[in-house]
Amino acid sequence: MADLALAWKLAKRELRAEFRGGVQGFRIFLICLFLGVATITAVGSLSHALNGGLAADGAKLLGGNIDLRLLHRPATPEHRTYLKAHSATYSEIIKMRAMARPVDQRDKRAMVELKAVDQAYPLIGTLQTEPARALADLLKMDNEAWGTVVDANLLTRLGLAVGDKVRLGAATYQIRATVLSEPDRVANIFSFGPRFLVSAASLADTKLVQPGSQIRYHHRLTLKPGTDIESWKQDLGDTFPTAGWRVRTPEEAAPGVRRFIERMTLFLSFVGLTVLLVGGLGITGAVKSYLNARIATIATFKCLGASGDLIFKTYMLQVLVLGLVGVSAGLIFGGLAPIGLLQLIGDRLPVQPIIGVFMEPLALAAGFGLLSTITFALWPIAAACEVKPAGLFRARISPIGAQPKRKYRIAMMVGIILLSLLCIWSANDQFFAYWFVGGSAITLLLLRGGAALVMRLAARIPSPDNALWRLAQANLHRPGATTPGIIVSMGLGLSVLVAIALIEGNMSRQISERLPERAPAFFFIDIQPHQVADFDAAVTGVTGTSGYQRVPTLRGRIVKINGTPVEQVKIGHDSHWAIRGDRALTFAAEKNNESKVTKGEWWPANYAGPPIISFDAGLAKGFGVDIGDTLTLNILGREITAEISNLREIDWRSLRFDFAIIFAPGTLEGAPLTHIAAIEADRSIEQAVEKAATDTFPNISAIRVRDALEAAGNLLAGIGAAIKGTAALTIVAGAVVLAGVIASEHQRRVYDSVVFKVLGATRRRILGVYLAEYGLLGLLTGLIAAAIGTLTGWAVIRFLMRAEWIFLGNVITYTLLTCIVVIMAAGLLGTWRALGQKASQHLRND
Amino acid sequence: MPSTDTDSILSLDDVHLELNSDAGPVHILRGIDLKINRGETIGVIGPSGSGKTSLLMVIAGLEPATSGSIIANGHEITGLGEDQLTRFRRDHVGIVFQSFHLVPTMSALENVALPMEFAGHGQAFEKAQHHLNAVGLSERIHHYSGQLSGGEQQRVALARAFATEPKILLADEPTGSLDQETGREIMELLFKLQASVGTTMILVTHAPELARRCGRIIKIADGRVADG
Numbered sequence A: 001m002a003d004l005a006l007a008w009k010l011a012k013r014e015l016r017a018e019f020r021g022g023v024q025g026f027r028i029f030l031i032c033l034f035l036g037v038a039t040i041t042a043v044g045s046l047s048h049a050l051n052g053g054l055a056a057d058g059a060k061l062l063g064g065n066i067d068l069r070l071l072h073r074p075a076t077p078e079h080r081t082y083l084k085a086h087s088a089t090y091s092e093i094i095k096m097r098a099m100a101r102p103v104d105q106r107d108k109r110a111m112v113e114l115k116a117v118d119q120a121y122p123l124i125g126t127l128q129t130e131p132a133r134a135l136a137d138l139l140k141m142d143n144e145a146w147g148t149v150v151d152a153n154l155l156t157r158l159g160l161a162v163g164d165k166v167r168l169g170a171a172t173y174q175i176r177a178t179v180l181s182e183p184d185r186v187a188n189i190f191s192f193g194p195r196f197l198v199s200a201a202s203l204a205d206t207k208l209v210q211p212g213s214q215i216r217y218h219h220r221l222t223l224k225p226g227t228d229i230e231s232w233k234q235d236l237g238d239t240f241p242t243a244g245w246r247v248r249t250p251e252e253a254a255p256g257v258r259r260f261i262e263r264m265t266l267f268l269s270f271v272g273l274t275v276l277l278v279g280g281l282g283i284t285g286a287v288k289s290y291l292n293a294r295i296a297t298i299a300t301f302k303c304l305g306a307s308g309d310l311i312f313k314t315y316m317l318q319v320l321v322l323g324l325v326g327v328s329a330g331l332i333f334g335g336l337a338p339i340g341l342l343q344l345i346g347d348r349l350p351v352q353p354i355i356g357v358f359m360e361p362l363a364l365a366a367g368f369g370l371l372s373t374i375t376f377a378l379w380p381i382a383a384a385c386e387v388k389p390a391g392l393f394r395a396r397i398s399p400i401g402a403q404p405k406r407k408y409r410i411a412m413m414v415g416i417i418l419l420s421l422l423c424i425w426s427a428n429d430q431f432f433a434y435w436f437v438g439g440s441a442i443t444l445l446l447l448r449g450g451a452a453l454v455m456r457l458a459a460r461i462p463s464p465d466n467a468l469w470r471l472a473q474a475n476l477h478r479p480g481a482t483t484p485g486i487i488v489s490m491g492l493g494l495s496v497l498v499a500i501a502l503i504e505g506n507m508s509r510q511i512s513e514r515l516p517e518r519a520p521a522f523f524f525i526d527i528q529p530h531q532v533a534d535f536d537a538a539v540t541g542v543t544g545t546s547g548y549q550r551v552p553t554l555r556g557r558i559v560k561i562n563g564t565p566v567e568q569v570k571i572g573h574d575s576h577w578a579i580r581g582d583r584a585l586t587f588a589a590e591k592n593n594e595s596k597v598t599k600g601e602w603w604p605a606n607y608a609g610p611p612i613i614s615f616d617a618g619l620a621k622g623f624g625v626d627i628g629d630t631l632t633l634n635i636l637g638r639e640i641t642a643e644i645s646n647l648r649e650i651d652w653r654s655l656r657f658d659f660a661i662i663f664a665p666g667t668l669e670g671a672p673l674t675h676i677a678a679i680e681a682d683r684s685i686e687q688a689v690e691k692a693a694t695d696t697f698p699n700i701s702a703i704r705v706r707d708a709l710e711a712a713g714n715l716l717a718g719i720g721a722a723i724k725g726t727a728a729l730t731i732v733a734g735a736v737v738l739a740g741v742i743a744s745e746h747q748r749r750v751y752d753s754v755v756f757k758v759l760g761a762t763r764r765r766i767l768g769v770y771l772a773e774y775g776l777l778g779l780l781t782g783l784i785a786a787a788i789g790t791l792t793g794w795a796v797i798r799f800l801m802r803a804e805w806i807f808l809g810n811v812i813t814y815t816l817l818t819c820i821v822v823i824m825a826a827g828l829l830g831t832w833r834a835l836g837q838k839a840s841q842h843l844r845n846d
Numbered sequence B: 001m002p003s004t005d006t007d008s009i010l011s012l013d014d015v016h017l018e019l020n021s022d023a024g025p026v027h028i029l030r031g032i033d034l035k036i037n038r039g040e041t042i043g044v045i046g047p048s049g050s051g052k053t054s055l056l057m058v059i060a061g062l063e064p065a066t067s068g069s070i071i072a073n074g075h076e077i078t079g080l081g082e083d084q085l086t087r088f089r090r091d092h093v094g095i096v097f098q099s100f101h102l103v104p105t106m107s108a109l110e111n112v113a114l115p116m117e118f119a120g121h122g123q124a125f126e127k128a129q130h131h132l133n134a135v136g137l138s139e140r141i142h143h144y145s146g147q148l149s150g151g152e153q154q155r156v157a158l159a160r161a162f163a164t165e166p167k168i169l170l171a172d173e174p175t176g177s178l179d180q181e182t183g184r185e186i187m188e189l190l191f192k193l194q195a196s197v198g199t200t201m202i203l204v205t206h207a208p209e210l211a212r213r214c215g216r217i218i219k220i221a222d223g224r225v226a227d228g
Helices: A002-020 A024-056 A058-062 A077-085 A135-139 A152-158 A200-206 A229-239 A255-292 A295-303 A308-348 A359-386 A389-394 A406-426 A430-460 A467-475 A483-518 A529-540 A617-623 A683-696 A705-744 A746-758 A763-800 A809-835 B052-060 B082-092 B108-118 B124-134 B150-162 B180-197 B208-212
Strands: A066-071 A089-102 A110-117 A128-130 A146-150 A165-168 A171-181 A195-199 A216-222 A246-248 A522-527 A546-561 A583-587 A596-600 A612-616 A630-635 A638-649 A661-663 A674-680 A701-704 B008-021 B024-037 B041-045 B067-072 B093-096 B168-172 B200-204 B216-221 B224-227
Touching (some): A024 A359, A077 A216, A089 A701, A110 A701, A135 A146, A135 A195, A152 A171, A171 A195, A195 A200, A255 A295, A255 A308, A255 A430, A255 A483, A255 A705, A406 A430, A467 A763, A467 B108, A483 A763, A483 A809, A522 A529, A529 A674, A529 A683, A612 A617, A683 A701, A701 A705, A705 A746, A705 A809, B008 B052, B008 B200, B024 B200, B024 B224, B052 B168, B082 B093, B093 B150, B150 B168, B150 B180
Parallel strands (some): B041 B200, B093 B168, B168 B200
Antiparallel strands (some): A089 A216, A128 A171, A146 A195, A522 A674, A546 A583, A546 A674, B008 B067
């Protein structure tokens, strides 16, 4: 304890001097810590603001305290009676996609998101329209047309104005207002069309409600005060165990947006952690440089009887105080920056964020910052304690190079483990967090190994005759060379950036380049069984079309695996999507030529036994099932259990019709099916195909695949740019650490330059040597980072996304150029200062 | 500007050196006049702060004279730019320092090869090895300065200074950091190398007995040549 008090006294003295000098020796340390902590805080705060907004508006976004959704069919009278009896207010909404056509312009049409509402809508919040009028008034039948309220962009798209009329199915609607704000609408990240709000009473006139049509029936209710939501759900499940509805509460109001926010948070947190990790290397370097400059002081302390422990405590206390300064600055900036950002762009986000300062992300970032400070500063401080006073006065190349005591090495390991655990614990997806921690460790090892290899090769490869290149090569492997410091500091951030750029580039290319070659021009939905022959003839009759496919389909949800409810089954991470919602199902007697059965046998064409299915081999692996196992599906409220008869390999990216679950004949034929179809067509005949399909069959919706892909591509490009922009922070951190590495050897460069000048080297020649050295280092660092980033990107694309890998040479070229330019620029700046030094003042004897 | 006197290798005419310090300008050399012939060995003595080292710096072109004229090996060096002075040094001058000033991250062999590489001499490393053999360090050529004793480091410095066979060798208290016995060995080596190369040597020293080994002694006091 007395030791600690003395250490604090000594630390305070040195700190005072350090603060008086403008923390010159700790600038890199502070910047590194600030960048890492600020990024983690900002990402966490943004996430809190958005998730808080989601939670606060949950009931409004959901449209009630409970939302029950059924596909294809409305609730039964028995259901309705129960729901009305067990709620305070009750409302029904019907949603589907449909084609809207102006009455006066027969060539124009647009797919819309149709929403039919009852008188009770909206249960929570208010719908704002322009002009502002009562909704019932806007939607009622008037002047031989029903009323509709639409998104303003539909007017632009179809060249219409409020007051004009449009056809939707067999009904005519007059546009009476535009939507300003819809309380229960989560801004869709990916939408098929603008809103088209009508009254439920008008829907029958459209004749769009056909058996098997892809219609979503929402039954919303608010609960009576004091009702426990969980027990309410339990009672509902007990009363109607096989109703087959999807039940959502306000917490699950916008699962897509929530998942998106969670994914972005996870990803950007990893970027923040990478910045902190790069910064950690900067912390180690900065503390080492600081202690190197204090060798005489440490030696004097030791000569005067100070123990190694006292010295450790003295300098660790200093580092902690300065760490607190860096962490605090990061917390303040990271906590406040999102507030400014959200005030600027808040209204363009899918949810209304809660603006404020959040303690949880601040505490987490502070934890990461302080733990990193201690962990990364431990080694140089502990090493400084081991230096012998006599050796301190004599050593020149690397004053602090001793191995720290075992207890400090163990403490450092504990710090690394705690940082890893904190990373895993705080991540919203631990699967990715494990990969991040493992990947970071492997990347660091690869970079350090790469640096060692570069040094070994530089020492072994015969030197060129040219003195400039010989010196540059030799500088790569000299004792105390900065090769490892530069390769690791720049390489880490750059590897991350390469991996991200390659993953983003691959995803964009999949959409923009690969798919359209084989992609259909249209998907058609809601084709009624009695329409198929005429529809086939109508669309294939358009000259220039090809590759027409049509299959019957309906939707059902996987509810049990081998008799166990899916919620209780451990399902592989990348197979979760299959149990999240309803899956499209089909049946077939014969196998599609495109499919490949990997296990089991396809059934005979005349199969007439109990229900059997063909299942996606990838999902089977994720579900832990094989042929002979069973899946239970809820189809239109009926549970059907089917045995897996065979497994198929499916290429989802082909955009051809394929289904994770295909039934053998004999099970689904009696259900109210609709058909879906796809056709390939040149862009020039798209309008003719759309006209042929929707003029005669107003209930059928046509989805333009090119438009959808373009929208997806634009969305991806936007997300990609945001991610790459954030990931560039790792390069900023790397550049700061690089500056630290170069600054740490400034004295050595000055000394070398002076001796070179004495021996007859001109400034140009010395500059040439250093530029060649930094250029070589830049090239090698870039190559190593490009290799690690490419390997990571490839693994993610191939194994995590299961997509085809496209090598993007331009990413590698940009990486190499960036790396060479940044390292040469940093080196040039450092060298320039060294060259400007006057030789004589360094050569005089003191 | 070629000199007219063919025997003279170094000629200083009214050389002044004034440097700025925190306390204001300091007049270090106050009109040095000096003429040194080829092959001569000069011992420069004088009290600390008299300007001995500054004189060497000015002759080496490491410190530009404030005024006056210096003609070295037929070249007027006053008024030359930094890079021209560097080239002059590369082609005509070798320097030995009290603190050795080896590049610590380079091996003995690299240190000795360096001036030859800068001068564009072929087979710099083979020649460097030969020079290190000549100073008795054939077994230590791949060692770094931190792995060598003070005497060994000064031997490397001697080998490096003589590597390009300079016309002028400047030695600034070369034994000042060494013990007596090692210092004696280094001086033997220095004079042996000087004799074999035939270089003109200016030796700055505090030790009168070392100065006496030179052909001529110049005494500096208060920035002027007091005797010699």
